Amino acid sequence: MTSRRDIKLYKRLRDAGFRPTPQRLAVYECLLDMARQGRHPDVEELYHAVRRNFPTISRATVRRTLDLLAGLGLARRITFPGDAGRYDGDAHPHVHLRCVDCGTVTDIHVPELPDLLEVVAARSGFLLTGHTLVFTGLCPGCRSSRREAHATQAS
Amino acid sequence: MTSRRDIKLYKRLRDAGFRPTPQRLAVYECLLDMARQGRHPDVEELYHAVRRNFPTISRATVRRTLDLLAGLGLARRITFPGDAGRYDGDAHPHVHLRCVDCGTVTDIHVPELPDLLEVVAARSGFLLTGHTLVFTGLCPGCRSSRREAHATQAS
DNA sequence: ATATGTGCAAAAACTTTGCACCACG
């Protein structure tokens, strides 16, 4: 299970004074897999996913590892109102879009984002270290199904 | 306590088929007061604040009212990783800055935001209805105190 | 050896929900 990709984490952990335990590598591996599929798991989902390859891991370790990864900048924690905390293995600055109807979360990389970051940093005097940018609305699919619904019941 | 400002809420509620109860007006009033001071209370804080003028109100009503206001677009719910949900009485699109050291949350209105909204909408096909934009980092104050700390302990 | 990390389970924190009573329309 341990792939080439884990080497990055291995070194990163050592450099930061943490131990590259199998649990941590497994959680990271799993998180990256899900990110590649555009999935943003919560602790429970990740726990079950990791468990398939690492049957003895505990929820607490999954959570602690995720927070550790987030602290190292290797993962990002995103919170949506009315939802458990989720984690994204894609650490590059990007925006999350959440459909209020079907609940799916989509990643979108906008080229204007770095500019916005600079503007915010300049205007605030903050030293920026992270961000959580969530837009909510109706996804294309739910827009059309909602139109149909209206057309059917109303006038 | 009921001020001119509540008239807006009064009509808004009626129009949407909800009753303009004293509790709702009181919560809204209080939320706006805090927003004017740049504060972003959670349910508990708001509960105690409203209680001073409305001693019988319950936490549940505060929460239900806040969610109602958020649904009407009169308030905004913001969630920060590792923190209870907070509410902002300023419903205009703006960005939140949170200091990871002292925890304070600052509002910042950036003129580039509408542009970003448009780009996101265009690129995604979403019908955007809301957003939660949180940047995290070190505020100017904590930047300097951290420098001092380093200067003292390290080399 | 010793500082770190893990797993389990208990505790805490936050949010939602059911229900009896009240009030406006």
Add this chain to the structure above:
DNA sequence: CGTGGTGCAAAGTTTTTGCACATAT
């Protein structure tokens, strides 16, 4: 009257914490 709203308390979720055992340096 009936629908919608409130207050209280219980139940449900999610997250944090304490502690004994295991592990890597």
